[in-house]
Amino acid sequence: MTLIAGCVNRLGVFLCGDTLVANGTITYRCKIIPTRFLDGHALLGYSGNDPFGQQVTEEIKSSLERWRGTARTHAEIAEHIRKKWFENFKKHHSGNDLAYDQLIAAVWSRKESSAQLYASVNASFAKSADNFEAIGIGDTICRYISGRYVGGPSVLPDVAFNRVVAAIGLVKRYIPHQVGGNLTAFNLTHAGRIKIFDQCKIEQVEGFAGYLDEIMRVLSDRIATALARDIDIEKTLSEFCESVRDVRGKWNEDTLAAIAAPPREVTAVSAAFRDLLDE
Numbered sequence: 001m002t003l004i005a006g007c008v009n010r011l012g013v014f015l016c017g018d019t020l021v022a023n024g025t026i027t028y029r030c031k032i033i034p035t036r037f038l039d040g041h042a043l044l045g046y047s048g049n050d051p052f053g054q055q056v057t058e059e060i061k062s063s064l065e066r067w068r069g070t071a072r073t074h075a076e077i078a079e080h081i082r083k084k085w086f087e088n089f090k091k092h093h094s095g096n097d098l099a100y101d102q103l104i105a106a107v108w109s110r111k112e113s114s115a116q117l118y119a120s121v122n123a124s125f126a127k128s129a130d131n132f133e134a135i136g137i138g139d140t141i142c143r144y145i146s147g148r149y150v151g152g153p154s155v156l157p158d159v160a161f162n163r164v165v166a167a168i169g170l171v172k173r174y175i176p177h178q179v180g181g182n183l184t185a186f187n188l189t190h191a192g193r194i195k196i197f198d199q200c201k202i203e204q205v206e207g208f209a210g211y212l213d214e215i216m217r218v219l220s221d222r223i224a225t226a227l228a229r230d231i232d233i234e235k236t237l238s239e240f241c242e243s244v245r246d247v248r249g250k251w252n253e254d255t256l257a258a259i260a261a262p263p264r265e266v267t268a269v270s271a272a273f274r275d276l277l278d279e
Contacts, residue, residue: 001137001178002031003168004045006104007151008131009160012115012189013106015043016164017136018172019181021050028181034194035061039071041108042081043188047136048101056088057103071111074127078107078118082125089123102135106188114190117151131155137178138171145170157187161197162205169206170213208247215243 004017019028031053032045044060046053060081067080085103093099103120118125119133131151134142145167150160165185172179183206185197222236 001100002047002050003134003136003138003142003171003179004032004047004104005134005139005142005146005164005168006045006106006117006119006128006132007146007155007160007164008117008128008153009151009155009157009187010153011157012108012187012191013043013117014157014160014164014185014187015045015104015106016161016168016183016185017045018168018179018183020179022177023050030184032184032186033057033061035064037064038067038069039110040064040077041188041192041194042077043106043186043194044081045104045135046102047104048099052088052092052101053103056085059088060084060103072109073112074107074109074114074116077109078105078116078125078127081105081107081118085120085125086123089120093123100136104133104135106186108188108190108192110192113192115188115192138175141171142167161185161187165202165205166209169209172206173210211247215240215247218243 001022002018002020004015006013006015008014015032017030017032019030021027021029021031031047031050032043035042035044042064044057046057063084064077064080072080081103089099089101093101099122102122103125105118106115107118108115117128117131117133119128119135128151131153132143132146134140134146142164146163149155150163165183168179168183172183182199183202185202187195187197189195219236219240222239223233226233226236
């Protein structure tokens with residue numbers, strides 16, 4: 001299993017996912033695979049059965065890289081991916097049962113000079129209608145935590161990053177045997193470049209999402225108690241604000257420590273990403 005979420009933002013398309021692979025033994029691997037081909041770039045992420053997902057994604061990657069035709073639009077590149085996905089999905093899945101084997105992709109078209117988000121639902125594969133997609137275990141919970149309007153052409157990249165990393169981090173806290181390992185996060189820009197987010201920044205947002213989640217739970221409990229017992233609600237809110245100030249102070253300390261430390265590369269990222277960074 002895994003969990004990968006993607007959303008459109010002002011600079012391009014953001015993808016984030018976990019790295020846990022549980023096939024009898026526990027290992028960790030990035031499940032967002034980059035590819036550079038004649039008329040575009042793509043980030044391909046998969047969830048579900050790892051051998052199936054890896055095999056299909058590598059097949060799609062190789063097929064895109066063999067393309068020698070004229071420059072294509074997003075829709076034409078997506079159709080190329082869809083055909084390969086449909087063929088493999090139908091071969092390995094019978095009936096119409098919902099499957100956790102899914103595909104998500106950020107696609108950059110050289111012809112259209114922009115990036116778009118696509119995702120599968122069983123055998124289908126299409127452009128995201130909501131500018132946000134989540135695939136894998138905990139996808140519905142991830143959508144709920146991320147909130148409405150997390151994706152869109154006007155959404156700031158920092159907002160997309162913070163919301164999605166926090167959401168996947170919280171899902172990871174509560175189902176650690178199915179979503180786990182270091183999170184990996186990337187932004188495929190409208191200029192066709194890929195930004196890999198530093199591990200320290202990912203861990204900071206993920207960690208503080210947990211702190212804030214606990215604070216909000218305490219606030220909810222105290223407000224319910226205050227309403228039921230006629231306790232001073234102003235005191236409850238004042239204590240909550242003090243807790244938030246404590247968290248902010250810790251955040252600032254961690255930020256300064258991260259600036260002082262050398263950048264830490266995401267441990268599960270393949271060397272293939274580095275080829276795309278300096279194009």
